[in-house]
Amino acid sequence: MLNVNKPVIPAEVADAIEELRRDGASNRGILLRSERIGNPYYTALTSIPYDTLMAALVNEYERELTEEQARKQTYAEIALTLQRHREGCGRYRKYSEDYAFADGVQYALDMLGIDALESLR
Structure with missing residues (x-):
């Protein structure tokens, strides 16, 4: 298995991902929601680069420390x-x-x- 680095993402983005997953959203669903302006998670999900968001969904992620x-x-x-x-x-x-x-x-x-x-x- 490859060693894959987990991206470090802000707590707001991690919260949005976790909330969407609790609602049953798939990785694709989360990515689609990040493209919909007006979505309550839009600001958080678009605050990081798209590639980082994809890596966080696929490789898991670590929360940024306060x-x-x-x-x-x-x-x-x-x-x-x-x-x-x-x-x-x-x-x-x-x-x-x-x-x-x-x-x-x-x-x-x-x-x-x-x-x-x-x-x-």
Whole structure:
């Protein structure tokens, strides 16, 4: 099977597709609705290129993250990195590169007022 990249589409477009699918619309039906001005889903479906819409219908899709979701995801990644480096340095008795990296990340987060570990709780 080929590795096919799923397009990332805005949440409004994903909502329109999901609503139309709940109403029993096929891929062809969704594409036809995207061409009808006055259709309640028209604005959402035409906000992305036609090729992207077709790829989303055929290959599935991923939703674009909101700013808040993207921020939370970034904080979680930072927290996991920090945690991994802290756990890794526990094997060494001296101040290692891992521990220095973890301290640097923690310092930067403290300066920005971010509690990245909160996202893991």
